[in-house]
Amino acid sequence: MSFEFFIPPKIVVGNNALEAAATVWKQMGQKALIVTDPMMVQLGNIAKLEDVLDKAGLSYCVYSDITGEPTDKMINHGMQIYREEHCDFFIALGGGSALDTMKAIGVLATSGGQISDYMGKEISVPTPPMTAIPTTAGTGSEATQFTVINDTKRKIKMLLKGQVLLPDLAVVDPQFTLSAPKSITASTGMDAFTHAVEAYTSTKATKLSDTFALSAIQRIVKNLPLAYADGSNQEAREEMAIAALEAGISFNNASVTIVHGMSRPIGALFHVPHGISNAMLAEKCFAYVLDGAYDRFSALARAIGAASLEDSDQKASKAFLEVIKNLCQTCEIPSLEEYGINRELFFQSLDKMAEDAMDSKSPSNTRKPLTKGDLILIYRSLWD
Ligand SMILES: NC(=O)c1ccc[n+]([C@@H]2O[C@H](COP(=O)([O-])OP(=O)(O)OC[C@H]3O[C@@H](n4cnc5c(N)ncnc54)[C@H](O)[C@@H]3O)[C@@H](O)[C@H]2O)c1
Ligand SMILES: [Fe+2]
Structure with a gap:
């Protein structure tokens, strides 16, 4: 084909x-x-x-x-x-x-x-x-x-x-990019990371989009913590700028999936910056869909040295989730609660958010088939 x-x-x-x-x-x-x-x-x-x-x-x-x-x-x-x-x-x-x-x-x-x-x-x-x-x-x-x-x-x-x-x-x-403050470095870096992971695990991924996605993920895992710790690190900033471009190329051709689909409604209703809402969702969303694409998530874990060839795909995929968790912690990504979102208002909006997310068609690019009910469950779990 x-x-x-x-x-x-x-x-x-x-x-x-x-x-x-x-x-x-x-x-x-x-x-x-x-x-x-x-x-x-x-x-x-x-x-x-x-x-x-x-x-x-x-x-x-x-x-x-x-x-x-x-x-x-x-x-x-x-x-x-x-x-x-x-x-x-x-x-x-x-x-x-x-x-x-x-x-x-x-x-x-x-x-x-x-x-x-x-x-x-x-x-x-x-x-x-x-x-x-x-x-x-x-x-x-x-x-x-x-x-x-x-x-x-x-x-x-x-x-x-x-x-x-x-x-x-x-x-x-x-x-x-050198002047970007810590919070912008974190949110935008996590946005690029999410683009690349979603592109790599999308049903629309191709060998060429994989190349760009993998390279972006490798650069980001190594350099986002460095750029976050020291915004004047020119080498880390350059690597991140190239990674964001690569991630853009990858998802332009393979689309985004569940995280972006669910992130836009949070941005629209609660005005959380785009990269932050992606990062808030990433671990929970990918954990939910992991069993639809162990082969893909495990390949990502191995490409960044978080798992070895001896590890089962399932174990390696879980190791990738740990990488996401650590990246969010390093970048001090707040939870919805820490960001100041009103819990009651959020729960009242679940139906609209899940509906709007499904309408955007992004969730349907996820390898694991998803329903509106699945998305509601994930939105709820953000408060666990
Ligand atoms: N078109 C696409 O393919 C695509 C992909 C992902 C996200 N988006 C959209 O992009 C928007 C978010 O863009 P963003 O995350 O780049 O943030 P942004 O453009 O909204 O900027 C956020 C803040 O950072 C400041 N800023 C930007 N660069 C700076 C720098 N170098 N130094 C100091 N301050 C700086 C800006 O002035 C602004 O106040 C969202 O609306 C999101 O939905 C689009
Ligand atoms: Fe994005």
Whole structure:
């Protein structure tokens, strides 16, 4: 059987990658809409980007109102600026929120309507050219055909998809990640880890997505604790930036599964940052589905040296769960209770969360078949 494999057509990786990107931008258009958040302006990252654009003789306008994970309102506001300023291409610099906002504005720019119109549909009209410059390591959005946007009316995090959402250019400069505080390093690193584990254990995994997923997991297990302990560790930051990209490539082609499916409703209803809600769920979710894929989980354990060839697949798989637990402890991932979530409200929302998770179709990529009832059980177990 053959399969297609999708990666961004151009990827620039390494220090000073911005300069290398300038030649590509000259072919993309006349005026860029820079999509970013206020922290990137404050850190001077936008000034660096403006400097490169000025030298290349390109015009730009900055939309920096991404004040949290993206909502339909932020998309509409960005769209208005894109139109009023007569922009013709996009550069997003920031975490997954800035990158996803760019993609969603890109959809409206060529397809029109409201962003919620595209839920459950394959987005197919090409967007204006898009460049993604991640500052977290991270969502991997620079290498994916997805954008995740909050529908503020329906209180759901919409997963929107289409090959046209794959950025034309990904600029991965680990220098941008050096300023990330501990909590962001932890949440985004755990997000990348979850992407890779889910891609490797997905029903849609292929030999090529496995290669990227395995490499990402090996890098993350070794380097996330180092980057968390010392944010100025350049080597660990570089390894994490590459790992996040690899993880993005792997799940772009193999999809995510149970954890992401169950994580989005927690984000939508309780405003837990994406990577944190993934990490809160990871051990319990994977423990629940372990018996559907002992061969896959055991291969992961062996690849990172947590189990040996002599161990049974079952024993090795359990050893992998221990790795997840330790990683969460090292990164000081809080429980729902420690995060301050109201238990009663959470239990009242179980049905909606499980329903929304199933609707997203991500849980159905898990090797163990799952029902809404299974998800409710797992949500409950987060309070045990
Ligand atoms: N499109 C995809 O494929 C995909 C995949 C996974 C997650 N996501 C989405 O991405 C969003 C989360 O993105 P995120 O986890 O990167 O966080 P984020 O973009 O929401 O950023 C979180 C905070 O970190 C700050 N920050 C980012 N980089 C920094 C740096 N280098 N130094 C200092 N501060 C920094 C930001 O200013 C912000 O305050 C969620 O909405 C999630 O659903 C998308
Ligand atoms: Fe994610």
